[in-house]
Amino acid sequence: MRQVEREKVRTRRGRALRRIAAAAVVTALCLGPGGYRILPQQVRHEAEAYYGIRGTQVVAWLEPYDLTARYLAANDGALLWMNTTFRLWGGWVAGSFGGCRKIVDCSHAAPLYGGVDVLYWSQLAGQSGWAYTLCVFGRIDDPAGETVRISLSYEEGEGRVTLLEEELPRAEWIQAKDGRTYFLQELRTESIAPQSITVGGWMELLDGEGRALYRTWL
Amino acid sequence: MSAMADFYDEVLSHIRYATLEERQAIRAELEGHVEDRAEALEAAGYDRAEAQSRSLAALGDPAEIGRALNAQLSPFWLWLGRAAVVVLVLFGYVLLHLGMASLIDLMDYHEPGPVQTVREQLAIRRGTLSEVEPGGEAAYFWRSGQEMQLGENMVRLEAVELVPIMEGTEVYQGRFIFCVYHRDLWQEAAQGFLEYLTVTTETGSTEAEGLGWDKGYQAEGWFKSYRVWVCEALVVPEDTYVDVRCDCYGLQGQMRCPLRWKEGAL
Structure with missing residues (x-):
């Protein structure tokens, strides 16, 4: 009986090890040359x-x-x-x-760097256009800055249509471990826009009294 | 027979984690023991039924045997093996998908650039792009090989071609063909900074922007280990050099490349 048990345990382990080895090879192929x-x-x-x-x-x-x-x-x-x-x-x-x-x-060197990206857009019930969910991000290098004002727009015909205006006060900024100040915010547009627009605009750094210190174009 | 079957079933019912194959093996082993003992008893004069009955009784309590076997059969390796099968199936499927995609890519693969093999790709590090040749309208052409480092990448001016823009004038369209490669042979060459690559002539009259991939040199090496980029700038004979610069993402590089009017005349 004892011999039977030993044999079973050994077989079970051996089979598991063979399967693990095969899984490791396939996984390595996926992660390496396969680019997984x-x-x-x-x-x-x-x-x-x-x-x-x-x-x-x-x-x-x-x-x-x-x-x-x-x-x-x-x-x-x-x-x-x-x-x-x-x-x-x-x-x-x-x-x-x-x-x-x-x-x-x-x-x-600049007091403010910024960027914008469209995360996704969704159609609202009863509306013909699209509401956009956007992400704005940036870095603030000027300690005098208190607020980042953001104006996002898209091109239509020969002009630009404002999509969203927002202010990010210092309280919403992020102090990172590298000692720099960043912001990263998800914003949703109230207005409706056509599908597949290219979002641009500008960001402005304001001081405590609301004066513009610097503007960067997106 | 029924008593024997019930006995085996009772033993097996106490083994929680066993594969069908293991259950069959245990059953066969128990049957073997019972048969051996029964044969011995039959030889000693017992009838068949009595011999089997005594053999079973000699094995002991089936529940106890089952519990003992269950304790011996650790589920650890069983579940580990099963988990490995799940991983194997999942990644095997992914690998099959990636393999098919790669195969299709390979069938469609057409290297448009000047370098087609890994061997020649290796040669980039040692020499110039062997297949960059001057166009039919070129008045001047030379290979440069001058390099500058940008982070982990090297930007190499492979060749320069000057094409007169109008008959009777001494103004040329200079085409500056760059090759970018990573210092580590097997790493992908960077592409993101190429649009920041500028060529400024000595007289400062023109500053070229990259033309990208649209001039017949849209090459990416095997596994994207090099890229070719072309800049154009207007050049006049008074220019004896051009400055190539890149300044972006914290990467800074500059090299002054002489214009070889004498050597390059065709």
């Missing part, structure tokens, strides 16, 4: 390689929805906005299938 990205950070490193930068650190996150990881990474010279989504094929992706990435150059 199992972590959102892998996508950030890919973006770093694409832009030729390195050493970015995540400084802020947006609350995730579904299978998304949305975060702002930064180093001294750039802001890297990553909107990543998990897909069964390929793992975490950005730049396709709904996710995207954006970079803002911070090489040249």
